[in-house]
Amino acid sequence: MKLKEITSISSGINERRNPQGTIYYLGASDFIADHTINPLIEPSLMPSSKLEKHFLIKDDIVVLAKGHNGFAAHAIKNVVKPMVASSVFMVLRNTVASVTPQYIAWYINLESTQKELRGYSRGTALPAINRTILGDLDIKIPSLIIQKNIVAIDDLKKQESYLTTQLDHLKTTQLELLLKNKIKA
Template sequence: MDKKLKDIVTIKSGLFAKSDTDPDVYYIQATDFNSELEWIDNLNPILSSSHKLKKHFLRKGDILFAAKGKDFFAVVYDGKHQPAVASTTFLVMQMRTNHIEPAYVAWFLNHLKTQRILSGLAKGTAIKSVNISILENIEIIIPDYVKQIAILELFNLQKREKFLQESISKLRQDYYNELTFKLIQ
Protein backbone atom coordinates (compact mmCIF):
# COMPACT_ATOMS: atom_id res chain seq x y z
CA MET A 1 0.00 0.00 0.00
CA ASP A 2 1.34 3.44 -0.95
CA LYS A 3 0.52 6.51 1.10
CA LYS A 4 1.82 10.01 1.47
CA LEU A 5 3.79 10.55 4.64
CA LYS A 6 1.22 13.11 5.83
CA ASP A 7 -1.37 10.30 5.89
CA ILE A 8 0.51 8.34 8.55
CA VAL A 9 2.40 10.97 10.60
CA THR A 10 1.98 14.43 12.03
CA ILE A 11 4.97 16.63 11.22
CA LYS A 12 6.14 19.68 13.13
CA SER A 13 9.39 21.58 13.16
CA GLY A 14 12.00 21.52 15.89
CA LEU A 15 12.47 24.31 18.37
CA PHE A 16 14.98 27.15 18.50
CA ALA A 17 16.44 27.52 21.98
CA LYS A 18 19.57 28.81 23.70
CA SER A 19 21.48 27.05 26.46
CA ASP A 20 20.58 27.87 30.07
CA THR A 21 22.14 27.72 33.49
CA ASP A 22 21.07 24.74 35.59
CA PRO A 23 20.03 22.65 32.54
CA ASP A 24 17.89 19.51 32.78
CA VAL A 25 16.58 19.15 29.20
CA TYR A 26 18.46 17.67 26.24
CA TYR A 27 18.50 19.75 23.06
CA ILE A 28 18.87 17.20 20.27
CA GLN A 29 20.95 18.32 17.28
CA ALA A 30 22.24 16.52 14.18
CA THR A 31 25.73 16.47 15.69
CA ASP A 32 24.42 14.27 18.53
CA PHE A 33 24.52 11.28 16.15
CA ASN A 34 27.53 9.51 14.66
CA SER A 35 27.85 8.30 11.07
CA GLU A 36 25.96 5.11 12.00
CA LEU A 37 23.07 7.26 13.31
CA GLU A 38 23.71 6.22 16.90
CA TRP A 39 23.91 8.60 19.87
CA ILE A 40 27.32 10.10 20.59
CA ASP A 41 28.67 9.35 24.06
CA ASN A 42 29.00 12.77 25.68
CA LEU A 43 25.50 14.19 25.40
CA ASN A 44 24.44 16.53 28.20
CA PRO A 45 21.33 18.60 28.94
CA ILE A 46 21.73 22.26 27.94
CA LEU A 47 18.22 23.70 28.41
CA SER A 48 16.17 24.37 31.51
CA SER A 49 12.67 22.97 31.76
CA SER A 50 9.85 25.44 31.23
CA HIS A 51 6.16 25.43 30.34
CA LYS A 52 7.09 26.50 26.79
CA LEU A 53 9.45 23.54 26.37
CA LYS A 54 7.15 20.87 27.84
CA LYS A 55 4.78 20.93 24.88
CA HIS A 56 7.78 20.18 22.61
CA PHE A 57 9.15 17.25 24.64
CA LEU A 58 9.94 14.28 22.44
CA ARG A 59 8.09 11.03 23.00
CA LYS A 60 9.61 7.60 22.55
CA GLY A 61 8.88 6.54 18.97
CA ASP A 62 8.98 10.04 17.50
CA ILE A 63 10.93 10.18 14.25
CA LEU A 64 13.52 12.92 13.94
CA PHE A 65 14.30 13.91 10.36
CA ALA A 66 17.43 16.05 9.86
CA ALA A 67 16.06 18.38 7.22
CA LYS A 68 18.94 20.84 6.88
CA GLY A 69 22.50 20.44 5.67
CA LYS A 70 24.31 18.15 3.28
CA ASP A 71 23.04 14.89 4.81
CA PHE A 72 19.37 14.25 5.41
CA PHE A 73 18.62 11.39 7.79
CA ALA A 74 15.92 9.97 10.01
CA VAL A 75 16.24 8.40 13.45
CA VAL A 76 13.69 7.12 15.91
CA TYR A 77 13.86 8.81 19.29
CA ASP A 78 14.39 5.98 21.76
CA GLY A 79 13.84 7.98 24.95
CA LYS A 80 17.44 7.41 26.06
CA HIS A 81 17.95 11.10 26.84
CA GLN A 82 14.94 12.52 28.65
CA PRO A 83 13.41 15.01 28.70
CA ALA A 84 14.45 16.23 25.27
CA VAL A 85 13.41 18.64 22.52
CA ALA A 86 14.57 18.66 18.91
CA SER A 87 16.48 21.60 17.45
CA THR A 88 15.36 23.42 14.31
CA THR A 89 17.60 21.11 12.27
CA PHE A 90 14.90 18.47 12.69
CA LEU A 91 11.37 17.92 11.58
CA VAL A 92 9.61 15.80 14.20
CA MET A 93 7.16 13.14 13.08
CA GLN A 94 4.66 11.44 15.36
CA MET A 95 2.90 8.31 14.17
CA ARG A 96 -0.87 8.43 13.68
CA THR A 97 -1.23 4.64 13.63
CA ASN A 98 0.06 1.61 15.51
CA HIS A 99 0.19 -0.51 12.36
CA ILE A 100 3.39 1.06 11.09
CA GLU A 101 6.73 0.80 12.86
CA PRO A 102 8.46 4.18 13.32
CA ALA A 103 11.75 2.39 12.59
CA TYR A 104 10.33 1.29 9.23
CA VAL A 105 9.49 4.92 8.35
CA ALA A 106 13.03 5.97 9.35
CA TRP A 107 14.50 3.11 7.30
CA PHE A 108 12.41 4.15 4.29
CA LEU A 109 13.49 7.80 4.60
CA ASN A 110 17.15 6.76 4.91
CA HIS A 111 16.97 4.41 1.91
CA LEU A 112 19.16 5.49 -1.01
CA LYS A 113 16.21 5.80 -3.41
CA THR A 114 14.28 8.04 -1.01
CA GLN A 115 17.41 10.05 -0.28
CA ARG A 116 17.83 10.74 -4.01
CA ILE A 117 14.24 11.97 -4.22
CA LEU A 118 14.69 14.19 -1.15
CA SER A 119 17.96 15.63 -2.48
CA GLY A 120 16.25 16.46 -5.77
CA LEU A 121 13.39 18.21 -3.98
CA ALA A 122 15.53 20.05 -1.40
CA LYS A 123 15.54 23.85 -1.54
CA GLY A 124 18.43 26.25 -1.15
CA THR A 125 21.86 26.75 -2.66
CA ALA A 126 24.38 27.04 0.17
CA ILE A 127 22.49 24.95 2.72
CA LYS A 128 19.94 22.51 1.33
CA SER A 129 16.76 21.91 3.29
CA VAL A 130 13.61 19.84 3.10
CA ASN A 131 10.57 21.67 4.42
CA ILE A 132 7.42 20.16 5.89
CA SER A 133 5.43 20.38 2.66
CA ILE A 134 8.12 18.48 0.75
CA LEU A 135 8.44 15.79 3.43
CA GLU A 136 4.72 15.27 3.99
CA ASN A 137 4.19 14.63 0.27
CA ILE A 138 6.81 11.89 0.00
CA GLU A 139 5.13 8.64 -1.07
CA ILE A 140 5.94 5.76 1.25
CA ILE A 141 5.39 2.11 0.45
CA ILE A 142 3.83 0.40 3.46
CA PRO A 143 3.97 -3.39 3.48
CA ASP A 144 2.10 -5.40 6.09
CA TYR A 145 3.49 -5.31 9.62
CA VAL A 146 5.25 -8.69 9.34
CA LYS A 147 7.17 -7.50 6.26
CA GLN A 148 8.09 -4.25 8.03
CA ILE A 149 9.65 -6.24 10.86
CA ALA A 150 11.43 -8.57 8.39
CA ILE A 151 12.90 -5.57 6.54
CA LEU A 152 14.12 -4.05 9.81
CA GLU A 153 15.65 -7.37 10.93
CA LEU A 154 17.45 -7.72 7.59
CA PHE A 155 18.67 -4.13 7.83
CA ASN A 156 19.98 -4.72 11.37
CA LEU A 157 21.74 -7.91 10.22
CA GLN A 158 23.35 -5.92 7.41
CA LYS A 159 24.59 -3.33 9.93
CA ARG A 160 25.93 -6.11 12.18
CA GLU A 161 27.68 -7.75 9.22
CA LYS A 162 29.34 -4.45 8.29
CA PHE A 163 30.52 -3.97 11.88
CA LEU A 164 31.95 -7.52 12.03
CA GLN A 165 33.70 -7.11 8.66
CA GLU A 166 35.30 -3.88 9.83
CA SER A 167 36.37 -5.52 13.11
CA ILE A 168 37.89 -8.49 11.27
CA SER A 169 39.70 -6.15 8.90
CA LYS A 170 41.18 -4.18 11.80
CA LEU A 171 42.25 -7.35 13.62
CA ARG A 172 43.83 -8.68 10.41
CA GLN A 173 45.71 -5.40 9.92
CA ASP A 174 46.93 -5.48 13.54
CA TYR A 175 48.05 -9.08 13.06
CA TYR A 176 50.02 -8.29 9.89
CA ASN A 177 51.57 -5.21 11.48
CA GLU A 178 52.73 -7.28 14.44
CA LEU A 179 53.94 -10.13 12.23
CA THR A 180 55.96 -7.90 9.92
CA PHE A 181 57.45 -5.98 12.83
CA LYS A 182 58.61 -9.28 14.41
CA LEU A 183 60.41 -10.10 11.14
CA ILE A 184 62.78 -7.16 11.59
CA GLN A 185 63.59 -7.85 15.22
Protein backbone atom coordinates in the same frame (compact mmCIF):
# COMPACT_ATOMS: atom_id res chain seq x y z
CA MET B 1 0.37 6.84 0.73
CA LYS B 2 1.61 10.32 1.65
CA LEU B 3 3.74 10.55 4.78
CA LYS B 4 1.48 13.29 6.20
CA GLU B 5 -1.41 10.80 6.11
CA ILE B 6 0.30 8.36 8.47
CA THR B 7 2.13 10.60 10.93
CA SER B 8 2.13 14.15 12.26
CA ILE B 9 5.07 16.35 11.26
CA SER B 10 6.40 19.26 13.31
CA SER B 11 9.60 21.27 13.33
CA GLY B 12 12.31 21.03 15.93
CA ILE B 13 12.81 24.05 18.14
CA ASN B 14 15.37 26.83 18.24
CA GLU B 15 16.64 27.51 21.73
CA ARG B 16 19.68 29.13 23.30
CA ARG B 17 22.09 26.68 24.89
CA ASN B 18 23.13 27.07 28.52
CA PRO B 19 25.95 25.06 30.15
CA GLN B 20 23.88 24.77 33.36
CA GLY B 21 20.94 23.24 31.45
CA THR B 22 19.35 19.93 32.39
CA ILE B 23 17.44 19.29 29.14
CA TYR B 24 19.21 17.58 26.25
CA TYR B 25 19.17 19.50 22.94
CA LEU B 26 19.58 17.05 20.06
CA GLY B 27 21.65 18.34 17.16
CA ALA B 28 22.80 16.78 13.89
CA SER B 29 26.24 15.95 15.31
CA ASP B 30 24.79 14.04 18.28
CA PHE B 31 24.41 10.80 16.33
CA ILE B 32 27.05 8.11 16.03
CA ALA B 33 27.15 5.03 13.81
CA ASP B 34 23.93 3.12 13.16
CA HIS B 35 21.75 6.11 13.94
CA THR B 36 22.45 5.91 17.66
CA ILE B 37 22.35 8.97 19.88
CA ASN B 38 25.79 9.61 21.35
CA PRO B 39 25.66 8.50 25.01
CA LEU B 40 28.12 11.29 25.87
CA ILE B 41 25.70 14.06 24.82
CA GLU B 42 25.50 16.77 27.49
CA PRO B 43 22.36 18.64 28.59
CA SER B 44 22.32 22.23 27.39
CA LEU B 45 18.84 23.74 27.82
CA MET B 46 17.24 25.22 30.89
CA PRO B 47 13.90 23.66 31.86
CA SER B 48 10.73 25.52 30.92
CA SER B 49 7.08 24.60 30.61
CA LYS B 50 7.08 25.37 26.88
CA LEU B 51 9.77 22.71 26.27
CA GLU B 52 7.75 19.84 27.78
CA LYS B 53 5.44 19.43 24.77
CA HIS B 54 8.54 19.07 22.58
CA PHE B 55 10.17 16.28 24.64
CA LEU B 56 11.06 13.37 22.39
CA ILE B 57 9.38 10.10 23.24
CA LYS B 58 9.79 6.48 22.19
CA ASP B 59 8.81 5.94 18.53
CA ASP B 60 9.27 9.56 17.51
CA ILE B 61 11.27 9.94 14.32
CA VAL B 62 13.67 12.83 13.83
CA VAL B 63 14.51 13.73 10.23
CA LEU B 64 17.43 15.98 9.42
CA ALA B 65 15.89 18.84 7.44
CA LYS B 66 19.08 20.68 6.45
CA GLY B 67 22.48 19.65 5.22
CA HIS B 68 24.73 18.47 2.43
CA ASN B 69 24.77 14.86 3.61
CA GLY B 70 21.12 14.08 2.98
CA PHE B 71 18.08 14.02 5.18
CA ALA B 72 18.74 11.12 7.53
CA ALA B 73 15.91 9.76 9.66
CA HIS B 74 16.35 8.29 13.13
CA ALA B 75 13.65 6.39 15.02
CA ILE B 76 13.88 7.06 18.74
CA LYS B 77 14.08 3.68 20.44
CA ASN B 78 14.01 4.90 24.01
CA VAL B 79 14.56 8.17 25.79
CA VAL B 80 15.76 8.11 29.37
CA LYS B 81 16.61 11.81 29.49
CA PRO B 82 14.37 14.80 28.77
CA MET B 83 15.40 15.68 25.22
CA VAL B 84 14.16 18.00 22.46
CA ALA B 85 15.12 18.16 18.79
CA SER B 86 16.83 21.29 17.51
CA SER B 87 15.51 23.23 14.54
CA VAL B 88 17.67 21.26 12.09
CA PHE B 89 15.18 18.40 12.52
CA MET B 90 11.58 17.68 11.78
CA VAL B 91 9.83 15.41 14.26
CA LEU B 92 7.38 12.74 13.17
CA ARG B 93 5.09 11.35 15.86
CA ASN B 94 1.69 9.77 16.42
CA THR B 95 2.29 7.33 13.60
CA VAL B 96 -0.77 5.24 12.71
CA ALA B 97 -0.80 1.75 14.23
CA SER B 98 -0.44 0.01 10.86
CA VAL B 99 3.06 1.47 10.31
CA THR B 100 6.15 1.09 12.48
CA PRO B 101 8.31 4.18 13.06
CA GLN B 102 11.42 2.11 12.34
CA TYR B 103 10.04 1.26 8.90
CA ILE B 104 9.38 4.94 8.15
CA ALA B 105 12.96 5.81 9.15
CA TRP B 106 14.30 2.95 7.01
CA TYR B 107 12.19 4.09 4.03
CA ILE B 108 13.32 7.73 4.35
CA ASN B 109 16.97 6.58 4.57
CA LEU B 110 16.77 4.59 1.32
CA GLU B 111 19.09 6.03 -1.32
CA SER B 112 16.18 6.36 -3.77
CA THR B 113 14.15 8.33 -1.20
CA GLN B 114 17.14 10.50 -0.35
CA LYS B 115 17.63 11.25 -4.05
CA GLU B 116 13.97 12.21 -4.34
CA LEU B 117 14.20 14.50 -1.30
CA ARG B 118 17.39 16.11 -2.63
CA GLY B 119 15.53 16.78 -5.88
CA TYR B 120 12.78 18.63 -4.00
CA SER B 121 15.10 20.41 -1.56
CA ARG B 122 15.50 24.15 -1.57
CA GLY B 123 18.66 26.20 -1.27
CA THR B 124 22.05 25.84 -2.87
CA ALA B 125 24.32 26.89 0.01
CA LEU B 126 22.53 24.56 2.42
CA PRO B 127 19.92 22.21 0.92
CA ALA B 128 16.78 22.01 3.07
CA ILE B 129 13.39 20.35 3.06
CA ASN B 130 10.27 21.59 4.81
CA ARG B 131 7.16 19.96 6.27
CA THR B 132 5.31 20.19 2.97
CA ILE B 133 8.07 18.43 1.02
CA LEU B 134 8.42 15.70 3.65
CA GLY B 135 4.66 15.35 4.10
CA ASP B 136 4.10 14.89 0.36
CA LEU B 137 6.60 12.04 0.22
CA ASP B 138 4.93 8.89 -1.11
CA ILE B 139 5.73 5.90 1.06
CA LYS B 140 4.86 2.32 0.21
CA ILE B 141 3.29 0.53 3.18
CA PRO B 142 3.48 -3.30 3.25
CA SER B 143 1.94 -5.39 6.03
CA LEU B 144 3.25 -4.99 9.59
CA ILE B 145 4.98 -8.38 9.38
CA ILE B 146 6.88 -7.35 6.25
CA GLN B 147 7.76 -3.97 7.79
CA LYS B 148 9.19 -5.67 10.87
CA ASN B 149 11.11 -8.16 8.72
CA ILE B 150 12.58 -5.34 6.60
CA VAL B 151 13.72 -3.49 9.73
CA ALA B 152 15.18 -6.69 11.22
CA ILE B 153 17.10 -7.46 8.02
CA ASP B 154 18.37 -3.88 7.88
CA ASP B 155 19.50 -4.12 11.52
CA LEU B 156 21.37 -7.34 10.71
CA LYS B 157 23.03 -5.64 7.72
CA LYS B 158 24.16 -2.76 9.94
CA GLN B 159 25.49 -5.23 12.50
CA GLU B 160 27.36 -7.11 9.76
CA SER B 161 28.92 -3.86 8.51
CA TYR B 162 29.98 -2.95 12.04
CA LEU B 163 31.51 -6.38 12.65
CA THR B 164 33.28 -6.34 9.27
CA THR B 165 34.81 -2.98 10.12
CA GLN B 166 35.90 -4.22 13.55
CA LEU B 167 37.40 -7.38 12.03
CA ASP B 168 39.31 -5.32 9.45
CA HIS B 169 40.64 -3.09 12.22
CA LEU B 170 41.79 -6.13 14.24
CA LYS B 171 43.47 -7.67 11.19
CA THR B 172 45.28 -4.41 10.48
CA THR B 173 46.48 -4.19 14.09
CA GLN B 174 47.60 -7.84 14.05
CA LEU B 175 49.49 -7.34 10.79
CA GLU B 176 51.20 -4.20 12.09
CA LEU B 177 52.34 -6.02 15.23
CA LEU B 178 53.59 -8.98 13.18
CA LEU B 179 55.53 -6.73 10.81
CA LYS B 180 56.99 -4.63 13.65
CA ASN B 181 58.25 -7.83 15.29
CA LYS B 182 59.92 -8.80 11.98
CA ILE B 183 61.72 -5.43 11.94
CA LYS B 184 63.04 -5.92 15.47
CA ALA B 185 64.33 -9.42 14.71
